[in-house]
Amino acid sequence: MARSEAAANTYLIRPNYKHKFKAGVAKECIREILRDQLSGVQYNPEEVPTLSRSLADSIKNKLKYVGFDRYKLIVQVVIGEQRGEGVKMAARCFWDADTDSYAQDIYMNDSLFCVAAAFGVYYY
Amino acid sequence: MDDFHSAEETAFVVDEVSSIVKESVEGVIGGNVYQHNRVNQWTSNVVEHCLSQLSKLGKPFKYIVTCIIMQKNGAGLQSASSCFWDNTTDGSCTVRWENKSMYCIISVFGLAI
Numbered sequence: 001m002a003r004s005e006a007a008a009n010t011y012l013i014r015p016n017y018k019h020k021f022k023a024g025v026a027k028e029c030i031r032e033i034l035r036d037q038l039s040g041v042q043y044n045p046e047e048v049p050t051l052s053r054s055l056a057d058s059i060k061n062k063l064k065y066v067g068f069d070r071y072k073l074i075v076q077v078v079i080g081e082q083r084g085e086g087v088k089m090a091a092r093c094f095w096d097a098d099t100d101s102y103a104q105d106i107y108m109n110d111s112l113f114c115v116a117a118a119f120g121v122y123y124y
Numbered sequence: 125m126d127d128f129h130s131a132e133e134t135a136f137v138v139d140e141v142s143s144i145v146k147e148s149v150e151g152v153i154g155g156n157v158y159q160h161n162r163v164n165q166w167t168s169n170v171v172e173h174c175l176s177q178l179s180k181l182g183k184p185f186k187y188i189v190t191c192i193i194m195q196k197n198g199a200g201l202q203s204a205s206s207c208f209w210d211n212t213t214d215g216s217c218t219v220r221w222e223n224k225s226m227y228c229i230i231s232v233f234g235l236a237i
Contacts, residue, residue: 052202060207074235077205079202087195088167090168090190091191093189121186
C-alpha cells in the first residue's frame, strides 16, 4: 500500500525550471550553426534547397543533443536572396506559455539572408 | 470505444487546415499591393486570423503558425523545416499564395497534446 502511494506522484506534467526550453541556449546553437555553414556562401538556386534542409536538420540535431527532455522540436529555416526586396516573417503560437518557448536568429551576408526559428513544445 | 472516437477526431487533417489558411490569407491581403508600411500589420493579421480559426476547431492540439510575406522582385526564397515529434499524431501544412506584387508562405505545425 505504502509503496504504490510513493510511486504514484512521479509523472511530471510540467518541466522543472531547470529543464525548460531555454531560449538563450537555443539561440546560441542556432547562431553557431548559421555562422559556420553560411559564411562566404553565395545564393545559388540549385543548392539552396539542400542547404536549407541540411541547416534545419543540423539545428534540430544540435538541439536534441543539448538535451531538452520531453520537448518536441520544430525548426524552420528560411533562406532568401538579397536583392533589396522587402520581406516580413511573423509567427504566432497557440500553446502553453509556461512550458513552451521558441528561439530565433538571423544571418545576413551580401548575397543571402537566413532566418532560423526553433520552437520547443512540451509533451505532457 | 472512447479511444477510437478520439483517434479519428484528433488527427492533424491537412486539407482542413490548408483551406482555413487559404481563406485567411484571401481575407486579409486578397487584392492588396505590397506596401512596406503595412506588411507588419498584414503578417500579424494573417497569423492571428489563422490561429483563431484553428483554435475554434476545438482539437487537442498546440499550433505554431508562421507567415512570410515577400515582395516580388525576382529574388529567390527557400523555406525548410525539420521536426522532432510523433509522426502518428503531429503534422504540418504549408500553403503558398501569391498575387501580382507579393508572395506569401504560411506554415502551420500542429502538435498533439
